[in-house]
Amino acid sequence: MKLNKIILSFVSALVILFSTSVASFAKVVGDKIILGAAISLTGKYSSNGVHTQNGYNMAVDRINSMGGVKVGGKTYMFDIIYYDDESNPKRAAQLAERLISQDGVEFMLGPYSSGLTKAIAPVTEKYGVPMVEANGASRSLFTKGYKYLFAVLAPANLYLDVAIETAVELNGGKPVRIAQAFEQDAFSQDVRLGILDAAKRTGSEIIIDDKLPKELNDMAATLVKVKQMKPDVLVVSGHTKGALTAVRQISEMKVDVPMLAMTHCDAAKLSEQHGANSQYSLCASQWHKSLTYKDDFFKDGMTYAADFDKEFGYDPPYQAAESSAALLVFKDAFERAGSFDKKKVRDALAATNMQTFYGNIKFAEGGQNVDKPMVLFQVICDNGGKCENKVVAPLKWASAELVHPIPKWSER
Amino acid sequence: MDFLVFQYPMITVQACLDGILLGVLFALIAYGMALQWGVMNIINIAQGDLVILGGYIAYFMYLYGIHPAWGVIVAPIIMYFVGIAIYKLVINKVVDRDLFISILATFGISILFMQLMNFAFGADVVLANSGYGTTMLFDNNVVLPNSKIFSAFISIVFAICLVIYMKKSKLGRAIRATAQNARAAKILGVDTEKVYAATFGINAALCGVAGALISITFTIHPYMGLPYTIRSFMIVIVAGLGNLPGVAMSGMGLGVFEEFADYILGTEFRIGSVFLLLVLILVYRRFKLSRKREYLK
Numbered sequence: 001m002k003l004n005k006i007i008l009s010f011v012s013a014l015v016i017l018f019s020t021s022v023a024s025f026a027k028v029v030g031d032k033i034i035l036g037a038a039i040s041l042t043g044k045y046s047s048n049g050v051h052t053q054n055g056y057n058m059a060v061d062r063i064n065s066m067g068g069v070k071v072g073g074k075t076y077m078f079d080i081i082y083y084d085d086e087s088n089p090k091r092a093a094q095l096a097e098r099l100i101s102q103d104g105v106e107f108m109l110g111p112y113s114s115g116l117t118k119a120i121a122p123v124t125e126k127y128g129v130p131m132v133e134a135n136g137a138s139r140s141l142f143t144k145g146y147k148y149l150f151a152v153l154a155p156a157n158l159y160l161d162v163a164i165e166t167a168v169e170l171n172g173g174k175p176v177r178i179a180q181a182f183e184q185d186a187f188s189q190d191v192r193l194g195i196l197d198a199a200k201r202t203g204s205e206i207i208i209d210d211k212l213p214k215e216l217n218d219m220a221a222t223l224v225k226v227k228q229m230k231p232d233v234l235v236v237s238g239h240t241k242g243a244l245t246a247v248r249q250i251s252e253m254k255v256d257v258p259m260l261a262m263t264h265c266d267a268a269k270l271s272e273q274h275g276a277n278s279q280y281s282l283c284a285s286q287w288h289k290s291l292t293y294k295d296d297f298f299k300d301g302m303t304y305a306a307d308f309d310k311e312f313g314y315d316p317p318y319q320a321a322e323s324s325a326a327l328l329v330f331k332d333a334f335e336r337a338g339s340f341d342k343k344k345v346r347d348a349l350a351a352t353n354m355q356t357f358y359g360n361i362k363f364a365e366g367g368q369n370v371d372k373p374m375v376l377f378q379v380i381c382d383n384g385g386k387c388e389n390k391v392v393a394p395l396k397w398a399s400a401e402l403v404h405p406i407p408k409w410s411e412r
Numbered sequence: 413m414d415f416l417v418f419q420y421p422m423i424t425v426q427a428c429l430d431g432i433l434l435g436v437l438f439a440l441i442a443y444g445m446a447l448q449w450g451v452m453n454i455i456n457i458a459q460g461d462l463v464i465l466g467g468y469i470a471y472f473m474y475l476y477g478i479h480p481a482w483g484v485i486v487a488p489i490i491m492y493f494v495g496i497a498i499y500k501l502v503i504n505k506v507v508d509r510d511l512f513i514s515i516l517a518t519f520g521i522s523i524l525f526m527q528l529m530n531f532a533f534g535a536d537v538v539l540a541n542s543g544y545g546t547t548m549l550f551d552n553n554v555v556l557p558n559s560k561i562f563s564a565f566i567s568i569v570f571a572i573c574l575v576i577y578m579k580k581s582k583l584g585r586a587i588r589a590t591a592q593n594a595r596a597a598k599i600l601g602v603d604t605e606k607v608y609a610a611t612f613g614i615n616a617a618l619c620g621v622a623g624a625l626i627s628i629t630f631t632i633h634p635y636m637g638l639p640y641t642i643r644s645f646m647i648v649i650v651a652g653l654g655n656l657p658g659v660a661m662s663g664m665g666l667g668v669f670e671e672f673a674d675y676i677l678g679t680e681f682r683i684g685s686v687f688l689l690l691v692l693i694l695v696y697r698r699f700k701l702s703r704k705r706e707y708l709k
Binding site: 047184215217218219221224240245273274275 | 420422426427430434527530531534535536537538539541545548552553555557559626630631634636638639674675678679680682683684
């Protein structure tokens with residue numbers, strides 16, 4: 001009996017605590033616009049989750065220190081409520097629900113990864129809460145008819161499209177033979193669909209089409225096939241472990257392939273972990289600091305990179321840059337909407353047409369950004385073994401010439 | 413389905429060699445599991461996580477400029493004490509209990525280890541470069557990374573040392589006596605508590621060696637432990653407890669099976685095929701047991 005009483009009073013204390021704390025949060029309190037975000041601070045996405053959070057924080061500080069957001073003649077500052085989704089989609093959906101229905105948040109920032117964005121999107125859609133996300137590129141996010149989802153990044157199917165186009169171009173416009181290996185997750189499978197499209201468009205043939213398991217750490221079998229069948233291009237996408245495993249085993253097994261294109265090289269710190277063995281790998285990237293886009297807050301990519309490094313002590317990966325861009329989009333939309341009405345902000349977001357240091361941003365019907373192409377960089381090492389990522393395609397931003405075909409291992 | 417294996421005969425050779433080298437490494441992990449399963453009647457779900465922790469030890473040595481191959485010496489020493497600590501904190505409370513309780517307890521340890529490693533080392537996928545180069549055979553048609561050969565060699569060395577130790581040393585004999593009949597051993601003066609702790613420590617040390625080798629040959633990540641637990645479980649189920657040649661054979665068999673499943677069914681079915689094989693073997697074993705009315709020793 002006594003125990004029951006204790007439990008009862010404990011629970012009621014919690015209830016009271018919650019009901020009072022809810023009152024202190026709302027969409028806009030005083031001069032603060034409160035955004036909500038569930039981010040992977042622990043769990044398997046935690047490193048990219050932290051990049052995302054750093055990107056958000058950097059932009060919030062910058063916008064606030066440069067005068068904040070002006071809505072209806074009044075100045076507001078950004079603030080973000082973060083929760084840790086533990087890299088777990090179910091948890092992310094619960095937290096989105098909590099941010100909206102308990103904390104009263106009316107504007108959301110996206111989580112890290114396509115999978116988690118997929119889990120959150122139905123919730124924000126249900127409540128009509130505009131969400132600007134910067135780390136969910138899966139094509140399936142943009143075909144569901146979501147009205148309140150906006151992504152500042154290019155969709156996943158465009159990641160390695162450029163690589164195939166470039167390979168065909170270098171082959172004198174003739175079709176190429178493609179070998180591909182993709183992890184079985186939403187993102188990588190979308191990248192695969194993009195390659196299938198590109199292959200169809202260029203008449204290229206896919207001679208190896210492997211799917212990699214989630215627990216991937218050995219792709220020797222795929223590489224043996226590559227060695228035997230000698231494709232013109234090898235495409236690999238399996239997040240950081242895919243990139244690391246591919247380069248490790250390609251160098252160990254001395255697999256010669258004229259072009260190797262991957263995703264997630266910079267997140268995997270490829271050139272740092274593999275040094276000269278990673279040389280000549282082509283990597284798809286949403287952004288690179290050498291691009292010449294400009295805005296008033298971060299000036300350009302180089303300045304952003306320098307400021308980011310000063311604040312967080314490392315070179316910003318594209319995951320951080322695109323997250324910062326999401327805040328710029330929100331600011332722009334609030335000011336154009338001139339109101340905090342969710343519907344009006346949503347309409348203003350849909351009409352976004354701006355340039356940020358990260359790239360041009362203009363949303364299609366489905367919410368994806370259609371105004372920013374992907375870039376390809378190549379890992380280039382100098383004689384001292386110091387490696388750098390150089391943009392090689394599209395040509396407009398190229399800071400180095402593409403090395404093609406990749407020199408044979410016997411000649412390196 | 414892919415029939416490259418038949419189109420390119422060299423792939424068969426490659427698959428067999430890759431499988432055997434990989435299988436020897438699996439067998440080392442499985443031997444640790446068989447040992448403590450036999451002695452303590454505990455199925456250690458955290459086996460794979462101990463392996464990954466061993467891998468991180470080698471990785472950190474590599475980060476500080478020490479060649480990761482030294483990890484095969486350092487990792488088992490550290491892991492031995494980690495094993496003893498786990499035994500003193502958790503395992504000694506479940507050792508005489510139901511098998512189910514021990515599975516739950518080690519499952520808990522596994523989750524704890526994953527989260528702690530994630531917390532301490534971050535969620536990045538990492539690896540240690542050995543710089544060992546490559547061996548080319550058959551006119552460059554078959555390639556074997558020297559790191560894999562090194563792993564297999566070290567695994568065999570450790571397995572042999574362990575067998576000799578179990579046969580010759582006092583503790584080894586005590587461990588074997590406890591495995592045969594813990595009560596009788598106790599009556600005859602064997603300190604079973606000490607034997608249990610040492611067994612768990614030795615198992616953790618073996619995981620440490622395997623982990624160091626995995627960081628050199630593959631990649632490590634805090635959440636990558638489970639496939640190693642499953643593989644070793646499977647090898648032990650096939651080989652039976654206390655059957656070292658059996659463990660070695662079934663380890664290599666599993667390695668080759670995985671490689672062929674990879675070539676024929678596709679990489680996506682690689683781990684899946686291991687699970688399927690496990691189910692089939694369990695069903696077959698059960699069938700055999702029910703006919704012969706025998707029990708696993």
